[in-house]
Amino acid sequence: MRQDPSMEHVRDLSLLPKAHLHLHFTGSMRPTTLLELADKYGVHLPDALTSGEPPKLRATDERGWFRFQRLYDIARSCLRSPEDIQRLVREAAEEDVRDGSGWLEIQVDPTSYAPMLGGLIPALEIILDAVERAGRETGLGLRVLVAANRMKHPLDARTLARLAVRYADRGVVGFGLxxxxxxxxxxxxxxxxxxxxxxxxxxxxxxxxxxxxxSVRDCLDDLHASRIGHGVRAAEDPRLLRKLAERGVTCEVCPSSNVALGVYEKPADVPLRTLYDAGVPMALGADDPLLFGSRLAAQYELARRHHGFTDAELAELARQSVRGSAAPEEVRNKLLSGIDDWLAG
Known part of the structure; x- marks a missing residue:
């Protein structure tokens, strides 16, 4: 039931406790940090990464996706030392705390950082050390989702899966693609x-x-996914929506990213309301703030401004993000209680 319109749009969304389940590693970087690291290492950045505005991207065709990946790869080439990794993770945690996040699962393919950090295992250990330190310094619950690259051979993915399992007691909570x-x-x-x-x-x-x-159906049937990265195109299939809702599979929806990459033309076209009304759990995510220009709280603001989500519905979205996370019970309970307090206030 919608709340009294006079009470809408008054609560600060950066104070709404929430979990962040879809944030890529290099893509979490602050633009100012990228500029400083590029200068440090003598890396020439294209205008798209130095203009102060999010680059114009459209990845719905092969050429557009190649450009997106090229920009991401250039940014990643500026991460060359354990100190760079520590800085990136600490700053990502600080940004999340500023946006009301109490739990972050940051996604990384350690293979991509291995050449600069002494190999695959050292790279993952450096990342996990940085995550543990940033969590301790900021108070944010912070864990890692190791992601394989579907452009590489499936045997590489198996190697990563075994490595991820090996480090489950060090902060790895999930496996992605x-x-x-x-x-x-x-x-x-x-x-x-x-x-x-x-x-x-x-x-x-x-x-x-x-x-x-x-592609969503394949993730469910072939990979037995408990969460789907993005998943928004499920809105085109009512039967699939019912399946997601019945199984309680959380879709990590990234509205700003969807528009920036041309999946949808404008924010109002992202089918947030369709998924929500179908009972599909969602966890709003920022995906790659470095390239898309907005972080976590802005995704909730988009739901409010362009889809008419009331504060009660936004609170429910925050609850869904917490329930879909790998956070331990005590962290979940604290966040859920905080959501109730935000709404009551």
């Missing part, structure tokens, strides 16, 4: 996800962003 979902089949990675699930990790592959409902 990212990059262009138009490449490769979800079922090619079923063994990697079985390894991860058997090791107690949650399965959270990307699907339903650049391709339609079928």
């Amino acid at each position: 990212s990059n262009d979902e138009r490449r490769g089949m979800a079922r090619d990675f079923d063994r990697a996800f079985a390894i991860a699930r058997d090791g107690g990790l949650l399965a959270a592959p990307h699907g339903g962003e650049l391709t339609g409902p079928a």
